[in-house]
Amino acid sequence: MLRVVVLGAAAGGGVPQWNCGCPVCRTARTEHPELQSTQASIAISADGEHWFLINASPDLRQQLIATPQLHPVAGKLRHSPISGVILTNGEIDAVAGLLSMREGWPFTIYAHPRVLSILKDNSIFNVLSEKNVRRQPIELDRAFQPALPDGSPSGIEIEPFAVAGKAAWYLEGKPHPDGRPQNSGSDGGGDTLGLRIADKTTGKYFYFLAACAGITDDLKARLAGAPLIFFDGTVWRDDELIAAGLGNKTGQSMGHIAMSGENGAIGSLAGLDIARKIFLHINNSNPALLHDSAEREIAERAGWQIPADGTEITL
Ligand SMILES: [Zn+2]
DSSP, X not given: OOEEEEEEOBOTTOBSOTTOOSHHHHHHHTTOGGGOBOBSEEEEESSSSSEEXXXXXXXXXXXXXXXXXXXXXXXXXXXXXXXXXXXXXXXXHHHGGGGGGOSSOOEEEEEOHHHHHHHHHSGGGGGSOTTTEEEEEOOTTOOBOOBOTTSOBOSEEEEEEEOSOOSOGGXXXXXXXXXXXXXXXXXXXXXXXXXXXXXXXXXXXXXXXSOOSOOOHHHHHHHTTOSOEEEEOOBSSTTHHHHTTSOSOXXXXXXXXXXXXXXSHHHHTTTSOOSOEEEESBOTTOGGGSTTOHHHHHHHHTTEEOOOTTOEEEO
16 A cells, blocks of 8 residues: 655745745735645655655655654654655755754665765765765666665655756756756756656556656656646746746746646646646745635646645555
8 A cells, every 4th residue: 555645735935935925925824824835745655654755845844743654653762764765856845855864864865866966066965974874876767666774675666757857946057066968868867857656566656746847748648547646836827937026937947837828737638537636846926826716726627636735645
């Protein structure tokens, strides 16, 4: 049985974002605190005892406090059910939480060499001593099983695959620490991964794509018929940050497709017989976060869900 807990569903900054007075952030601070959401991450387990995080958000400490499944077991002075962290990109909202896991509990970080090169290049991550925290490279299109603390297989099979995307924004205009140029190759070079996550025993599976800059026919074929997908829901429309006066970046320039529009997620993934569709990595500028918005209605009518933090799904 595969258990999935949504630790957070928001994009970088969370909801509300510390310095933002947009309608969603204002509402989340005042009359609708239930709109508050931490930055995107999920936790998965096949045995209910050992858990793996998909990305480690800057809100990890708060997420762990709020998630009983991830508390230390009773009777142990030092313990965590977390056996590993799988990183799908090197953005701050995917890796900064690692710094909150520096208190000497052993676990393994699984990431593409491109993302591992970013960790290596930033000496602050050395607080995770290699003695305790192993860094395990993962390859595109090669399934692996994250290991339990005793080295035995976890029963979870993860297949990483390339998704259209960009290198982390703080690397923009700078050489990539792995030495290869930015956006090298059509696959983005491993900077942005999608994951197929399966229970080895039952064969049940789902997809995780917290960042995706475009939906190709290949990706559609891959996702068709899936029981569950978590998909990039950063912006409602590509120019929404600019239109709202919140910034000068489009969704595309940040490596994210929009929910709406001809090439957006809702339209592109319609009719693919996906049983459950959940948006993740939703920016606070996105009006679909508001329960009574026209955009929310459109998303829900198309079968999409915007999850609350703590939502648990069993496959
Ligand atoms: Zn805001």
